[in-house]
Amino acid sequence: MYGDLSRPPLNEADLVRALTMGRSRWSEVTVVDASPSTNAELAERATSDPRDGLVLLAEHQTAGRGRLDRVWLAPPRAGVTMSVLVRPAGIPLARWPWIPLLSGLAVAAAVQQVTEVRATLKWPNDVVVDDRKLAGLLVERVEAGDTGDVVGSSAAVIGIGLNVTTTPAELPTPQATSLALEAATTTDRLTLVKAILRRLEGLLAEWEAGSGVPSAGLRDAYRAACSTIGRSVRVELTGHEAVSGFAAGVDESGRLLVDTRCGRQALGAGDVLHVRRPA
Numbered sequence: 001m002y003g004d005l006s007r008p009p010l011n012e013a014d015l016v017r018a019l020t021m022g023r024s025r026w027s028e029v030t031v032v033d034a035s036p037s038t039n040a041e042l043a044e045r046a047t048s049d050p051r052d053g054l055v056l057l058a059e060h061q062t063a064g065r066g067r068l069d070r071v072w073l074a075p076p077r078a079g080v081t082m083s084v085l086v087r088p089a090g091i092p093l094a095r096w097p098w099i100p101l102l103s104g105l106a107v108a109a110a111v112q113q114v115t116e117v118r119a120t121l122k123w124p125n126d127v128v129v130d131d132r133k134l135a136g137l138l139v140e141r142v143e144a145g146d147t148g149d150v151v152g153s154s155a156a157v158i159g160i161g162l163n164v165t166t167t168p169a170e171l172p173t174p175q176a177t178s179l180a181l182e183a184a185t186t187t188d189r190l191t192l193v194k195a196i197l198r199r200l201e202g203l204l205a206e207w208e209a210g211s212g213v214p215s216a217g218l219r220d221a222y223r224a225a226c227s228t229i230g231r232s233v234r235v236e237l238t239g240h241e242a243v244s245g246f247a248a249g250v251d252e253s254g255r256l257l258v259d260t261r262c263g264r265q266a267l268g269a270g271d272v273l274h275v276r277r278p279a
């Protein structure tokens with residue numbers, strides 16, 4: 001039994017049936033009532049379980065993680081808190097920065113398809129609606145004895161937090177939003193999870209088929225979905241530095257290209273502030 005009728009629990013059996021049968025990449029889908037952090041749990045699993053395609057969803061996270069020691073906060077069953085473990089076999093580590101970009105693209109595309117909410121990407125991988133944060137992604141690499149550019153059986157744990165029925169009072173910052181607040185045509189989490197995982201499977205397969213070099217089609221799709229490109233930005237780098245300029249695109253390594261007064265800079269990581277809307 002659950003108390004809040006607007007927040008039904010996820011049906012694990014339905015997800016397993018829909019996602020793990022046939023030639024699916026997803027080998028296991030598990031829904032738990034609570035987890036400190038689905039990313040932390042799957043990263044731990046990755047050290048002893050050699051499989052690809054593990055999916056873990058928690059109805060509630062008690063210590064959800066963001067990037068750089070920040071936190072992800074969400075009430076029970078108000079959204080999707082999910083981690084996915086993939087092992088992109090044989091793809092050099094230098095090409096892995098596209099994994100978060102493709103993951104964000106999968107979420108934005110699935111959200112648009114299922115809910116008709118116009119979600120875009122804030123580089124590298126926040127999913128936003130008019131600059132309000134709808135979903136956050138955290139991709140972490142779990143090492144498995146790799147050296148240099150040679151990958152052992154390293155894994156990427158892709159963490160996705162998506163606000164679905166979260167109310168303004170429940171959102172941790174005024175810059176956040178949820179699908180319900182953006183007049184989504186549905187807030188059915190089951191449909192959303194299926195759509196996200198199918199999109200992610202397809203995008204990863206296309207990227208892997210090109211040995212980790214994004215095809216022109218993937219780069220175009222990212223560019224089209226990314227609302228950072230074509231805007232004036234301020235990018236805060238780790239160590240209190242910041243770069244301001246015009247976001248011109250992303251390169252083959254997934255870095256943001258920013259035209260500054262001192263020339264073009266390629267940034268591998270950072271927090272972006274959209275300064276001005278495009279003309």
Ligand code: BT5
Nearest residue numbers: 037038039064065066067070072073082136137159161176
């Ligand atoms: C992220 O970090 O946005 C990554 C969030 C990843 C969460 C998923 S949930 C499943 C998996 N398991 C985990 O433990 N984590 C992943 P970052 O870009 O650092 O943004 C964090 C910031 O977003 C916080 O400092 C808050 O300001 C804000 N924030 C926290 N919770 C939020 C929410 N529910 N909606 C919108 N913004 C939020």
